[in-house]
Amino acid sequence: MDDRRQHSRHTAELHLEVYDLHTERHLGRVVDLSIEGFMIFGDCPQEADALLECRLVSYPPVEGLTEVRLGADCLWSRPGADGQHCWSGFHIIDLAEDQAVLLEGLLKRL
Template structure:
């Protein structure tokens, strides 16, 4: 598969969980992150082309930041080796300026 990313994704030692902004449902754990997108490890299958509004929540505060809110498009989704989990790649399509600043701050700590 051709890698068309313009920014490197950074793997994280931080515990970053993703939650649906409206339902509060946990969507999964961030595996890697950039200012353009992220890869998610999920307990449930995620649909390709699904648009989500979500919160990326840090287990610990980073420079006072506990979460970042954004909109993302699921570009791909694959079942995990155990058949029960899922890997999915998201492109960030909507993020407010103040949230983009918070995301950049988080990225500095990865």
Template structure:
């Protein structure tokens, strides 16, 4: 994705954010960077482009009282990692409740 197409600046995650599937509880990976409209994930398992996920972004420590954000995201692209085991994937946030959007803003301020 070209930087010109990005609406919001990306922040490298200083805070460790793990991503879990809401329904299965499976760990999908770790957030590498995050913006108000998307995130890049480093995953232990291959993810498919066009896959829709309902997930929780979970912080290991509370940030202004926020531990997690629940959202729906669409996988825009996925690339295998150098080791062939992991993958990198880019997600666009497509479903975010108002209270979760507030929590996401809190996280973004601390990245």
């Protein structure tokens, strides 16, 4: 597979969950994360090319950091080996300056 990432991804050692900002629907748990994107493992497949506004929520909060809000584009989604879960990859396309600072702080803790 052609790996075009410019930033290394970090395995999420924290418990990070992803929710749709508007519906509060749980999308999945973050498996790896970078300043450019993330991969999740969830119960429902995500639609490729779908644009989402998300909340990345840390359980428990890390040094006062509870969530990061961002816009993401689903690049791909594949079923898991058990046929009941799925893997999905996202590219971060919208990140306000204050949220970028929070994301960078979160990445330092991974």
